[in-house]
Amino acid sequence: MSSTKDLIAALKAELKAAGVTYADLAGHLDMAESSIKRMFSQADMPLSRIDECLRVLHMDFADLARRVADAQPLRRELSEAQENAVVGDPKLLLMAICCLSQWTFDQVVATYTYTDAEAVAYLAQLDRLGIIELRPMNRYRLLLAKTFRWRPNGPVMSYFRRHVVDDYYDCGFDGEGEMLMLVHGQIGRSLATAFNERLARVAQDFAQQHLADHKLPPDQKRPYTLLIGMRSWLFETFRDLRRVPPA
Numbered sequence: 558m559s560s561t562k563d564l565i566a567a568l569k570a571e572l573k574a575a576g577v578t579y580a581d582l583a584g585h586l587d588m589a590e591s592s593i594k595r596m597f598s599q600a601d602m603p604l605s606r607i608d609e610c611l612r613v614l615h616m617d618f619a620d621l622a623r624r625v626a627d628a629q630p631l632r633r634e635l636s637e638a639q640e641n642a643v644v645g646d647p648k649l650l651l652m653a654i655c656c657l658s659q660w661t662f663d664q665v666v667a668t669y670t671y672t673d674a675e676a677v678a679y680l681a682q683l684d685r686l687g688i689i690e691l692r693p694m695n696r697y698r699l700l701l702a703k704t705f706r707w708r709p710n711g712p713v714m715s716y717f718r719r720h721v722v723d724d725y726y727d728c729g730f731d732g733e734g735e736m737l738m739l740v741h742g743q744i745g746r747s748l749a750t751a752f753n754e755r756l757a758r759v760a761q762d763f764a765q766q767h768l769a770d771h772k773l774p775p776d777q778k779r780p781y782t783l784l785i786g787m788r789s790w791l792f793e794t795f796r797d798l799r800r801v802p803p804a
Contacts, residue, residue, distance in 0.1 A: 561600065561601075561602065561604075563625045564621060564622070565596075565600045565602055567621055567624045567625045568607060568610055569597055571621070571624065572610070577614065579593045579594050586609055586613075630702075631699075631701055631702035632700055632702060632705065633701075633702045633704050633706070634707075634708060635708070637711055637712065639686050639688070640708060640711045640712040640713045641712045642686055643683075643686065643688075643713060644712045648675070648679060649683070650713070652665065652671075652680065652683060653683060653688060655669075656680075656683060656688065656689050656697065656699055657705070658767060659699065659767075659768060659771065662696070676695075680697060688700060704757075704761075725782065725784065733779075734779070749787070749789075752787060753787060756785045756787060759783075760783060760785055763783045
């Protein structure tokens with residue numbers, strides 16, 4: 558829930574955007590300008606007074622609360638408890654992934670076997686978990702940043718390793734738009750970070766293209782999954798063949 562300090566800061570920004578000065582506001586509220594300045598500088602204002610200020614701006618409290626919510630920093634990672642909740646129900650996990658992909662409510666129920674009531678219930682659950690902000694008409698705002706990732710050793714990635722990885726690799730990667738490359742080499746440690754940043758940009762480009770193609774007709778799109786990984790690693794069979802370095 559938004560704090561009073563956050564609400565007052567957002568209200569101050571709205572007054573500035575509307576060109577309403579403290580003197581103007583004092584006239585509307587029949588208060589001294591000094592009292593108005595003190596309320597804003599101390600961020601000490603009852604909700605009833607906030608409502609009076611909103612009437613001057615022709616806004617309601619829900620509008621202001623939405624401004625505050627929109628200004629909050631987005632999550633780059635969930636807690637382990639949040640991930641456990643998501644992965645505990647495959648339909649909830651699927652709904653979370655649909656939301657990460659910015660699917661609309663209608664797209665979800667048209668594609669997967671959710672009833673309308675089920676879909677709403679799962680969206681409400683994601684809202685309670687802090688992953689989305691559920692809005693009227695089954696719309697939502699994603700509360701996860703573009704740089705969001707599942708915890709590397711968390712419940713969701715553990716689930717994917719157990720149930721998804723083998724299924725993902727069980728093909729020839731020879732279809733249209735498919736590719737699998739395995740490149741091994743030795744590079745300077747400082748360059749590994751630079752390569753990771755470039756790979757992260759590729760992932761962001763993919764995500765942005767997904768959003769750009771969101772409104773294309775279904776017959777012009779295909780679902781793709783981009784999997785990027787980089788680690789200091791040597792295949793187990795090769796590790797067994799290495800000479801043990803002298804002590």
